[in-house]
Amino acid sequence: MNLMEFKAELEKLEIPIQYRAFAVGHAPQLPYIIFYENDSDNIFADNQNWFDVLNVVCELYADNKDIELETKLQKLFYYNEIEYNSTETFIDSENMYLKAYDVVITFDSLADVQEKEIDKTNLKTLINYIGTLKADNFEIDGFSKLQTVLAYAKAVLIDEETTQDEVYESEIDLLNALNQLIFIVVEVDKTNLKSQIYYVKTLSSFDYTAESWDVLRVALENAEDAYIDDNATQSDVNNVLNKLFEAFKNLKKSSGGFEKGVNxxxxxxxxxxxxxxxxxxxxxxxxxxxxxxxxxxxxxxxxxxxxxxxxxxxxxxxxxxxxxxxxxxxxxxxxxxxxxxxxxxxxxxxxxxxxxxxxxxxxxxxxxxxxxxxxxxxxxxxxxxxxxxxxxxx
Missing domain, CATH: 2.60.120 (Jelly Rolls)
Incomplete structure (x- = not known):
């Protein structure tokens, strides 16, 4: 905890806070707090400070003995693991109580000067996943909106000055756009493929040359794989069907009898x-x-x-x-x-x-x-x- 963070904690008491002193004539009504750095016992090595150890004086001024406010301040020290000692004085000339706390604040000297690395791992994963989606599988309006959000997310990903909040916001925008996608269910027609596979399997390799039959065999294997593939698109089915039919048309009759390399x-x-x-x-x-x-x-x-x-x-x-x-x-x-x-x-x-x-x-x-x-x-x-x-x- 540094001095700025210490001040932010004191402000939770919802009373006036000031470093060292208020300007002359501008002191607020009691109670209020004055704090200032007294000295330090820093830990250092290799020509640099590793930890700052600040001895800070925190003075609570009140017009009477405010036990409730003192207790709140001491709890604040406790929850933030701040060591302290205190003394109490009554200032006759001002007719007010002073409760002075000698506190010790320790913090990492390098933490405030080292740039924090922005975590873009989840954003990159989302961008890569969206890149695998096919426009034909979704309604055009939702997919177009996703592409717009995706373009902004890619800009955030390569921006070296972006903040962590901007990265989080971009991730949320991508997730929202993904949730609004509407998947199009397309019924793939495999009727012709099934018929062609059935017909080709009735043929005998004995009637054709080994070279032309081998082309047909490969085309048949690919066609059977596409037929049982639940993820095959109509384009995939049409492609293997055309190749199977082409291989069938290119079959060459053997010269009869035994064929070299086969029989x-x-x-x-x-x-x-x-x-x-x-x-x-x-x-x-x-x-x-x-x-x-x-x-x-x-x-x-x-x-x-x-x-x-x-x-x-x-x-x-x-x-x-x-x-x-x-x-x-x-x-x-x-x-x-x-x-x-x-x-x-x-x-x-x-x-x-x-x-x-x-x-x-x-x-x-x-x-x-x-x-x-x-x-x-x-x-x-x-x-x-x-x-x-x-x-x-x-």
């Missing part, structure tokens, strides 16, 4: 080729003590998302799944005659191998493209892989 084929009977044994599905080493035969690693095409297997004959087989480091992560088992099963390719799967006893699967489907195996099916075996019969990507 797999192999002979029906590995045993019929005179091969016995095979590779251990876990170690990759030969295992000549078993009738089980196994393909080499077959890379899964990037556009593939599911595999279907079906048996033909009495023997079972497995489709083994490996990650991109060719470490086994699982398998799907197909057993007995006539078994048919479809499963989704795990995201981390990069390769498959097919293993079975005496007989290959009758058919394998990758990415909904069916590849039949039979005695009339064309097939090739790479010369370097004749020992273990490698299935080929063609």
């Amino acid at each position: 797999l084929y192999a002979p029906l009977h590995w045993q019929a080729q005179g091969f016995v044994g095979g590779l251990n599905e876990y170690t990759g080493k030969n295992k000549s003590n078993s009738w089980q035969t196994q393909s080499d690693f077959i890379k899964i095409p990037q556009i593939a998302f599911e595999i279907t297997g079906a048996t033909k004959g009495s023997d079972s087989f497995r489709i083994l799944l490996y990650d991109y480091d060719k470490k086994i992560i699982g398998y799907e088992y197909f057993y007995n005659s006539g078994t048919h099963k479809t499963f989704t390719i795990p995201k981390k799967a990069g390769y498959i191998r097919i293993t079975g006893d005496k007989q290959t699967p009758s058919s394998v489907l990758i990415n909904k493209t069916k590849i039949e195996f039979g005695e009339f099916t064309d097939w090739t075996i790479a010369p370097e892989d004749e020992q273990h019969v490698q299935l080929q990507l063609i």
